[in-house]
Amino acid sequence: MADIGRISLLLALFAAVYSAAGFFIGAKRGHPGLVRSARNGVLAVCGLATIATASLVYAIVTHDFQLEYVASYTSRDLSLVYLLSTLWAGNAGSLLFWAWLLSIFSAVMVFQRRDTGRELVPYAGSVTMITAAFFFILLLFVASPFQRLSFVPPDGRGLNPLLENPGMFFHPPFLLAGYVGFTIPFGFAVAAMITRRLGDDWIIAVRRWALMAWLLLGIGNLFGAWWAYVELGWGGYWAWDPVENASLMPWLVITAFLHSIMMQRRRGMLKIWNMVLIILAFSLSILGTFLTRSGVIASVHTFAETPLLGTLFLVFIGISLLGSLGLLFYRSDNLKSDAEMESVVSRESTFLLNNLLLVGAAFAVLLGTFFPIISEAVRGVKVSVGPPFFNQVNAPIFLAIILLAGICTLIGWRKASVRNLWHNFFWPLVTVLAIEVFLFIIGIRQWYALIAFAICAFVLATIIYEWFRGTRARHQMKGDNYFRAFWGLIGSNRPRYGGYIVHLAVILMAAGVIGSSLYDASVEATLQPGESVRLQRYILTYDNIDQYETESKQVVSTSLSVYNSGHLLGQLTPEKYFHHNYDQAVSEVAIRSTLLEDLYVILVGWEDTGATSFKVIINPLVSWIWLGGIVFVLGGLLAFWPERRRPASPNDESGRST
Amino acid sequence: MLKKKKFIIGGVVLALAVAYLGYTGLSNAATYYYEVGELLAKGSAAYGENVKINGQVVTGSLQREEAGRLLAFTMVDTSGNVSLPVVFRGVAPDTFKEGALLVAEGQLLTDGIFQANTLLPKCPSKYEPES
Numbered sequence: 001m002a003d004i005g006r007i008s009l010l011l012a013l014f015a016a017v018y019s020a021a022g023f024f025i026g027a028k029r030g031h032p033g034l035v036r037s038a039r040n041g042v043l044a045v046c047g048l049a050t051i052a053t054a055s056l057v058y059a060i061v062t063h064d065f066q067l068e069y070v071a072s073y074t075s076r077d078l079s080l081v082y083l084l085s086t087l088w089a090g091n092a093g094s095l096l097f098w099a100w101l102l103s104i105f106s107a108v109m110v111f112q113r114r115d116t117g118r119e120l121v122p123y124a125g126s127v128t129m130i131t132a133a134f135f136f137i138l139l140l141f142v143a144s145p146f147q148r149l150s151f152v153p154p155d156g157r158g159l160n161p162l163l164e165n166p167g168m169f170f171h172p173p174f175l176l177a178g179y180v181g182f183t184i185p186f187g188f189a190v191a192a193m194i195t196r197r198l199g200d201d202w203i204i205a206v207r208r209w210a211l212m213a214w215l216l217l218g219i220g221n222l223f224g225a226w227w228a229y230v231e232l233g234w235g236g237y238w239a240w241d242p243v244e245n246a247s248l249m250p251w252l253v254i255t256a257f258l259h260s261i262m263m264q265r266r267r268g269m270l271k272i273w274n275m276v277l278i279i280l281a282f283s284l285s286i287l288g289t290f291l292t293r294s295g296v297i298a299s300v301h302t303f304a305e306t307p308l309l310g311t312l313f314l315v316f317i318g319i320s321l322l323g324s325l326g327l328l329f330y331r332s333d334n335l336k337s338d339a340e341m342e343s344v345v346s347r348e349s350t351f352l353l354n355n356l357l358l359v360g361a362a363f364a365v366l367l368g369t370f371f372p373i374i375s376e377a378v379r380g381v382k383v384s385v386g387p388p389f390f391n392q393v394n395a396p397i398f399l400a401i402i403l404l405a406g407i408c409t410l411i412g413w414r415k416a417s418v419r420n421l422w423h424n425f426f427w428p429l430v431t432v433l434a435i436e437v438f439l440f441i442i443g444i445r446q447w448y449a450l451i452a453f454a455i456c457a458f459v460l461a462t463i464i465y466e467w468f469r470g471t472r473a474r475h476q477m478k479g480d481n482y483f484r485a486f487w488g489l490i491g492s493n494r495p496r497y498g499g500y501i502v503h504l505a506v507i508l509m510a511a512g513v514i515g516s517s518l519y520d521a522s523v524e525a526t527l528q529p530g531e532s533v534r535l536q537r538y539i540l541t542y543d544n545i546d547q548y549e550t551e552s553k554q555v556v557s558t559s560l561s562v563y564n565s566g567h568l569l570g571q572l573t574p575e576k577y578f579h580h581n582y583d584q585a586v587s588e589v590a591i592r593s594t595l596l597e598d599l600y601v602i603l604v605g606w607e608d609t610g611a612t613s614f615k616v617i618i619n620p621l622v623s624w625i626w627l628g629g630i631v632f633v634l635g636g637l638l639a640f641w642p643e644r645r646r647p648a649s650p651n652d653e654s655g656r657s658t
Numbered sequence: 659m660l661k662k663k664k665f666i667i668g669g670v671v672l673a674l675a676v677a678y679l680g681y682t683g684l685s686n687a688a689t690y691y692y693e694v695g696e697l698l699a700k701g702s703a704a705y706g707e708n709v710k711i712n713g714q715v716v717t718g719s720l721q722r723e724e725a726g727r728l729l730a731f732t733m734v735d736t737s738g739n740v741s742l743p744v745v746f747r748g749v750a751p752d753t754f755k756e757g758a759l760l761v762a763e764g765q766l767l768t769d770g771i772f773q774a775n776t777l778l779p780k781c782p783s784k785y786e787p788e789s
Contacts, residue, residue, distance in 0.1 A: 162752060162753070231752075232749070232751060232752050340662075341662075341665055344664050344665070344668070349665070349668075352665075353668075353672070356669065356672055357672070357676075360672070360673075360676040363676075364676065364679070364680055364683075367680060368683075371684070371688075372691060381690060381691075382690070382691035382692075383688045383689065383690055383691060384688075384689055384691045384710055385683070385684060385687045385688055385689070386687055386689060386763070388683070388686060388687040389683040389684060389686070389687035389688070390683075392679070392682070392683040392686065392687065393676075393679045393680055393683040396679060397676065397679070524727060524748070524749075526724060526725045526727060583755065584752065584753070584755070585752055585755070586752055587752050602749055604725065604726045604727055604749050605722055605725045605726015605727065606725055606726065607725045611725045612725055613724065613725035613726055613727045615748075615749050
């Protein structure tokens with residue numbers, strides 16, 4: 001099977017190079033036959049990459065330990081689902097997964113039915129095929145998943161038990177799919193510059209691709225956050241780890257893009273800026289892969305250091321970044337803005353500000369992540385910055401971005417009058433005041449928390465107010481009942497209302513982050529059975545410790561009774577696993593989750609005397625983050641959902657997103 | 659033209675604000691990053707300064723006291739020549755174990771012991787076998 005895989009990769013490389021050249025030459029010289037042939041080439045690449053992936057999966061499932069990859073990550077005792085997940089557990093496998101996804105996305109892109117932007121497809125196809133060819137070269141010559149060992153080991157090394165978590169099925173593939181997805185908008189951006197079709201065509205063609213990649217990356221990060229939260233030692237739901245940062249940066253940049261394309265479509269502004277954002281997002285997504293593979297920056301995600309792979313990625317980023325920026329420079333004359341800003345107080349300027357802040361935040365994250373390298377190059381000493389830097393810099397920026405989401409909702413396009421503003425802001429501000437008084441009464445006194453919650457409350461109020469006004473207008477105009485009117489309102493402009501729902505999700509998540517980072521509490525205690533520890537209004541009584549063997553591991557299990565002001569709430573059982581064939585202890589934390597707060601208990605250690613130590617943490621509002629995640633997906637899907645097809649007319653408002 | 663000026667002024671103010679945030683963040687949160695040997699070479703100049711050190715946990719040196727709440731171990735320089743006793747109070751991540759490559763953040767105390775506040779094990783064997 002390994003030979004089939006290797007041969008498929010080699011053929012896929014040829015097919016990708018052929019397609020890339022065929023698209024470019026065919027489109028440039030006007031040979032539709034060549035372009036069609038290149039299109040079929042993409043299909044061939046897709047098929048061959050699928051065969052290569054399938055043959056690796058087959059080798060994994062049938063325990064073909066002669067393959068180095070299979071021997072390194074799997075073992076006979078691994079269950080089928082985790083066997084499948086080892087496809088992306090290692091360096092070579094995840095690169096193959098990447099190339100496979102890219103070939104699928106490319107095939108969908110070139111065969112997709114579209115009303116506009118058809119002329120861009122060949123060039124975009126050329127770009128994605130060049131990218132695919134780069135990955136096939138890596139897979140063939142640098143990090144081959146089909147590398148054979150000179151002997152056949154009886155069993156593999158097995159998967160690190162820390163990775164045996166449902167997060168393993170979702171976090172890596174979603175994240176990778178998000179990264180891969182940025183290639184398509186990048187392809188269209190380059191195509192638009194080559195063909196000088198720099199109007200709305202490429203923006204329309206990439207909006208849903210960018211949205212999809214953004215959604216997948218967001219979901220991947222949320223799964224990662226959840227996984228890191230339930231798994232001890234990965235620093236909680238977000239630790240500003242370099243690799244986390246690497247996925248946050250393109251996400252922030254594409255968030256900016258999803259807003260700024262509305263400026264281009266409505267007002268013909270920010271054309272160069274939009275190009276730059278797409279180029280940045282693509283480069284940052286490759287940079288993220290580079291960071292994980294090269295080992296230049298210490299991270300919990302680091303794969304083995306393969307300097308050659310790192311260098312090749314760096315060269316690839318360099319070429320694509322310089323090439324596309326150079327092209328942008330030559331086309332800058334064609335990218336003049338159609339309109340000027342009319343007023344400082346307008347929706348345009350809130351969009352502009354939001355874009356600057358999002359990119360500013362991405363830049364701050366970039367600076368912090370690469371600071372050790374920068375300082376070593378400039379001053380010869382390695383200086384690293386930790387979470388305090390990222391929190392201190394980004395918290396105010398993110399709060400400002402959230403605040404803008406509220407202000408933007410209330411301000412009209414072009415120019416807003418003061419009278420209008422007062423009218424629009426009145427009810428939301430009243431709501432904020434009411435919520436602030438409530439928070440003050442229940443004991444929230446930190447000024448930072450009060451400001452942050454006020455901003456969240458304000459945005460929440462503006463969205464609900466906006467929906468209420470829209471629903472009422474529909475109710476009055478069409479005579480629908482309120483429920484139908486609301487439903488019709490949402491359906492009338494799905495990108496817009498999907499966007500509002502995503503804003504709601506961001507508020508939920510922000511509230512979760514604010515609550516859990518400003519109001520967490522913890523205590524460590526060493527207890528004998530029967531003894532208790534108190535944290536705020538919880539009392540935890542240590543009942544017993546138990547050890548037992550399973551087929552693959554030894555389990556140390558402890559049990560605690562949890563009381564809240566005298567009432568027994570239930571048992572919590574933090575555990576530790578010791579796997580027989582893998583030198584890695586795994587702490588299973590016990591979490592009691594409510595809407596208000598999580599009680600999080602870690603089993604730290606024990607002695608023969610019976611003394612057992614625990615760490616008990618209260619994390620307020622963490623479940624709001626996961627709740628926000630669900631809302632985020634719903635809003636994103638709503639915005640992504642295809643509009644009904646209809647002939648495009650220049651005055652068609654509903655196809656536009658506001 | 660007046661409007662354009664307003665936007666430029668706004669942009670500059672914004673850029674300055676972000677730069678200020680970044681600058682204060684850096685000056686508050688920047689930590690020197692040394693190899694174990696580099697820290698020891700600084701001698702008494704290193705006492706009390708918050709730093710990150712990179713090295714490896716010596717196999718056989720790890721002692722867990724107070725039912726696992728206090729860890730004492732020896733870190734050795736990546737060159738393998740110089741070593742440093744380290745204590746850590748708290749909950750170590752699961753990936754922390756003997757033989758692991760480790761970045762520890764904390765201070766060198768005057769008695770020559772490094773008191774770590776956070777342990778960041780980096781484990782190349784985690785996702786990829788050591789070659």
